[in-house]
Amino acid sequence: MSHLFEPWRIADLRLVNRIVIAPMCQYSATDGSANDWHLIHLGHLALSGAGLLIVEATAVSAAGRITPGDLGLYSDANEAALAGVLRAVRSHSKMPMALQLAHAGRKASSRAPWQGGAQIRLGEPGSWPAVAPSAVPHSPHEDAPVALDEAGLERVRREFAEAARRADRLGFDGVEVHAAHGYLLHQFLSPLGNRRDDRYGGSLENRLRFPLEVFDTVRAAFSAGKPVWVRLSATDWVPGAWDIDGSIAFAQALRARGCAAIHVSSGGVSPQQSIPLGPGYQVPFAHRVKDEAGLPTIAVGLITEPEQAEAIVASGQADAVSLARAMLYDPRWPWHAAARLGAQVSAPPQYWRSQPREFKDLFEGAAFGAR
Ligand SMILES: Cc1cc2nc3c(=O)[nH]c(=O)nc-3n(C[C@H](O)[C@H](O)[C@H](O)COP(=O)(O)O)c2cc1C
Numbered sequence: 001m002s003h004l005f006e007p008w009r010i011a012d013l014r015l016v017n018r019i020v021i022a023p024m025c026q027y028s029a030t031d032g033s034a035n036d037w038h039l040i041h042l043g044h045l046a047l048s049g050a051g052l053l054i055v056e057a058t059a060v061s062a063a064g065r066i067t068p069g070d071l072g073l074y075s076d077a078n079e080a081a082l083a084g085v086l087r088a089v090r091s092h093s094k095m096p097m098a099l100q101l102a103h104a105g106r107k108a109s110s111r112a113p114w115q116g117g118a119q120i121r122l123g124e125p126g127s128w129p130a131v132a133p134s135a136v137p138h139s140p141h142e143d144a145p146v147a148l149d150e151a152g153l154e155r156v157r158r159e160f161a162e163a164a165r166r167a168d169r170l171g172f173d174g175v176e177v178h179a180a181h182g183y184l185l186h187q188f189l190s191p192l193g194n195r196r197d198d199r200y201g202g203s204l205e206n207r208l209r210f211p212l213e214v215f216d217t218v219r220a221a222f223s224a225g226k227p228v229w230v231r232l233s234a235t236d237w238v239p240g241a242w243d244i245d246g247s248i249a250f251a252q253a254l255r256a257r258g259c260a261a262i263h264v265s266s267g268g269v270s271p272q273q274s275i276p277l278g279p280g281y282q283v284p285f286a287h288r289v290k291d292e293a294g295l296p297t298i299a300v301g302l303i304t305e306p307e308q309a310e311a312i313v314a315s316g317q318a319d320a321v322s323l324a325r326a327m328l329y330d331p332r333w334p335w336h337a338a339a340r341l342g343a344q345v346s347a348p349p350q351y352w353r354s355q356p357r358e359f360k361d362l363f364e365g366a367a368f369g370a371r
Contacts, residue, residue: 032072105184181268
């Protein structure tokens with residue numbers, strides 16, 4: 001019996017297995033609005049048999065986009081465009097879908113990765129001013145962001161709340177608050193991004209304050225019966241900066257506020273980072289958060305093999321795994337994992353005839369005939 005294919009719950013949200021599709025920016029929206037690309041992309045991921053699909057980082061404001069092509073949920077037009085995509089995807093998939101709500105902070109106004117990913121400097125076509133905890137650029141040669149004042153902080157909290165209400169109306173089954181990868185909320189957590197001397201900077205307690213306030217505002221704006229959780233970077237991979245101990249303190253504070261799970265990633269706040277990349281390199285962080293904060297965790301990062309994913313869940317290092325690149329490379333990864341681990345997976349009836357002879361019980365409920 002495969003542990004990876006055991007059902008799971010994030011609070012009241014039921015997942016048929018413990019494979020999560022990690023959020024992945026597509027940099028393909030227009031003014032924040034989804035289009036046919038998102039329908040194709042999310043459509044095929046939603047047929048993959050995974051337990052949960054987390055839609056890409058979705059900006060709570062135009063200024064909070066990483067690139068001009070980021071998905072957003074800050075206008076009626078954004079909401080209507082996403083509604084159309086979701087209607088189509090849901091008509092062919094029962095997979096639960098969550099949305100990652102994000103604000104880029106000082107990493108806003110960037111080019112798409114396939115255009116080099118550099119900052120679009122102020123004054124260049126398509127640029128906009130970035131905001132952040134402090135007027136400290138991501139790297140020294142870049143334009144500095146504008147430090148958020150009290151009114152700015154209130155505006156960002158309102159934007160998160162409004163986007164969470166829109167996500168709720170769209171029927172998303174959960175919301176993941178993006179506090180990882182060097183974006184706005186991570187910038188508040190990390191002393192590398194946060195040089196404030198008010199109650200939002202300095203001590204750990206102060207650096208946690210704004211991300212916790214944002215969590216509270218999202219939690220309050222999203223239906224009480226549906227989970228809200230957080231993705232964090234467990235370490236900056238820079239000595240003396242944000243680390244796993246701070247992450248555990250953050251997770252404990254989140255737990256007290258009704259956070260349903262932690263999605264444990266790492267890095268992204270500093271070009272100085274030195275990451276010891278390797279299979280499952282972030283899993284030990286998920287394990288510590290699970291043990292020491294007592295919250296369900298999703299492990300991510302170079303989890304590519306079914307047996308590896310199975311071992312992570314079976315050994316209790318994390319409750320679930322999420323995959324990003326492996327799912328793009330092989331959108332049927334959960335089918336192949338189920339076949340390797342002797343489990344069953346749901347597939348659309350149109351594809352049932354593809355079930356290989358040697359895996360006669362792979363697709364749940366599969367039956368086909370002809371006259
Ligand atoms: C194309 C692409 C887009 C990504 N976009 C996001 C995103 O929107 N939000 C996020 O938290 N992480 C994002 N990530 C990071 C992934 O979710 C994941 O944490 C990372 O790729 C490591 O997992 P992997 O080894 O399974 O790819 C992205 C990664 C890729 C490859």
